[in-house]
Amino acid sequence: MKNLKINNRFTAELPADPELTNEIRQVKNTLFSYVNPTKPSNPKLIHASEEVAALVGISKDEIQSEEFLNVFSGKEILDQTQPYAMCYAGHQFGNWAGQLGDGRAINLTEVENNKQRFTLQLKGAGKTPYSRTADGLAVLRSSIREYLCAEAMHYLGVPTTRSLSLILSGDQVLRDILYNGNPAYEKGAVVCRVAPSFIRFGSFEMLAARNELKNLKQFVEYNIKHYFPEITGEPKEQYLQFFQKIADSTREMILHWQRVGFVHGVMNTDNMSVHGITIDYGPYGWLENYDPNWTPNTTDSQNRRYRFGNQPQVAHWNLYQLANAIYPLINETEQLEKILESFMDNFISDYKIMFLSKLGIFTSTETDNDLIDNLEAVLQLAETDMTIFFRNLSTVKKSDSADEAVKKIEFAFYKIEEFSGEILEAWKKWFTVYLERLSVEELSDEERSEKMNAINPKYVLRNYMAQLAIDAADKDDYSLINEFYTLLQKPYDEQPEYEKWFAKRPDWARSKVGCSMLSCSS
Structure with a gap:
């Protein structure tokens, strides 16, 4: 080489x-x-x-x-x-x-x-x-x-x-x-x-916990010099800018996780990168049924600390620990606290924009919070596949009735027989509001669909898919590894030759080890 x-x-x-x-x-x-x-x-x-x-x-x-x-x-x-x-x-x-x-x-x-x-x-x-x-x-x-x-x-x-x-x-x-x-x-x-x-949050925590302040100062300045060279000013100002940049990139990363339905499963501070990148793929999983309380980690099954819906809060908590670690270099809390307070405020604001874009809405109104909250509620009334729902939502047209719209997303339901009565009425009610909201958007159906399909993936590495590749590889068959590698390079494209992977989790995978929950054993 x-x-x-x-x-x-x-x-x-x-x-x-x-x-x-x-x-x-x-x-x-x-x-x-x-x-x-x-x-x-x-x-x-x-x-x-x-x-x-x-x-x-x-x-x-x-x-x-x-x-x-x-x-x-x-x-x-x-x-x-x-x-x-x-x-x-x-x-x-x-x-x-x-x-x-x-x-x-x-x-x-x-x-x-x-x-x-x-x-x-x-x-x-x-x-x-x-x-x-x-x-x-x-x-x-x-x-x-x-x-x-x-x-x-x-x-x-x-x-x-x-x-x-x-x-x-x-x-x-x-x-x-x-x-x-x-x-x-x-x-x-x-x-x-x-x-x-x-480099991880835990690197700084270790130095602070051991009171190795000389090494802590050297390490923070090493990171600024090599990874954040745009940072300038007096030392304390540099350390605050350093923390701000980590908070910003962490927020962006978590927004992407929530957008595609990724659950890390073990968001310990030693698994958090200063670059705001996803590291340490252990007991992760993809949110198939839209359940904000789901965690893929067997070790976390009781308290569900690292469940899908709690990932923003855990990121915030982890940033608190990083702030505590670099505090000895700054010796004042006010600016650190401001950055931490703004993290959740900014996340909530960005999350709304992100979620609306998944719905094909690219302007924001005050009533959109209700639209989002109500959708997150109806998604949980019956087992509903997150990836399929958002992908098929792009086929809904402004001229559709609520009944027609419901029909276009029913493939996302795991048990179609549950798609009736009060659950069906709740969906129709949501779609009535959604269709009214779409009617004031300037984009045509075709333009909106194209934008939605660029942010709502058709294909993700579903847990059962990874397990199929593992089972085959155990028998010296690596064809599925090759197939999934190729498929997942274009997750937003239709790829009709791979249409069979645009499918809900099969029943056999509901409780199979490696498909429903995973341990840290690797």
Whole structure:
């Protein structure tokens, strides 16, 4: 990979762990530890993204090389590089967890290409000093989900990490998928994921909690220098601008999640990026039935902290923790509190605009709040598929009657027999108001439909689809991985050859492990 331009700023400019042994331990006064990946026994490339490869400076031909396979499986180390795992802390499910760190992720290197910078990171490449009681490996099941979903999110227009490669390790990994005392061996795999960096809210929390204020100041200024160079002014003003930019990009990311029906499932502060990008695809899921209380995470099934409808509030809470972490550099609360207060105000305002655009309404009135609230209520009266409803809503015309409009979206209902009586009347009532609202919009039906279809995807990586790809891959059949990768590159296009994937969750997937809820076991 002769065109990779390596430039490791993180390890060159920030304090390193002086201890080089790969032993589980508390690591203080540092931001990372040098550690090499565990060598896989028999790596095999399942899939690689030519687009992401080109993004970082790897040619199409190089993807098929033995060097590519060895480097991105962890078998070989690139020249002029020294892999490392990052040290950070965080709040998990609202509770302080102390030191966490890259327990199954190893950063290979930073590269430059076309005036952009990227960090290349292996997930599932073995034990690090931060692995706690785990082995640092990953199974094929979770690796397929991460590889496909990150790319699917990118093409949906959602800020995210990218996926470069998916590689079988050739080794077996022991996992208890439901945490019920029944562990079993699964195929091991490694994903190479790509991002500007993998710096998290928890990185700053760790330094503040340990009162490592010199390192905290250095780290904040490192981030400003390299990722927010437009920030200027006195130091305190810079720190406030830094926090404001993170709050803004986080708000934008969550708006996109709500727009497409994505549920992260584990929004701990150590899973929140300073770049406002989606990271750490663990027990995520796609909202199929429109249920704001749904969470895909079995660990969260009781309190549902990370449910779909609560994601904006959790982002706000996580930003509070970040504000607390950088407070020692500012020593005053007023401006931080203003940024935090404006986060929810701005989110509510932006959410209204976003939701109305999903409805094909591009001007806003005071009564639109009721239109949105009433729709969110009727969507929950009977099991209704979110993606199909919003996509088919674009076929409704201004001249339609409420009955005709209802007919055009009934495919979104899981049990058509429930589509009667009071539920049917509630839908007709909503459509009557909606059609009146459309009548004052200047766009023609065709123009409105085109705009709606550009923001309401036809295809998302539904939970059962990912599981089908996993089941096939377990039998050495990677055709569905290839098919979904191609399909999800154009999620807003009709793609009639893939029409079968524009479908509600099948009954068999309603309670199947991996389709309804998932654990953190990976």
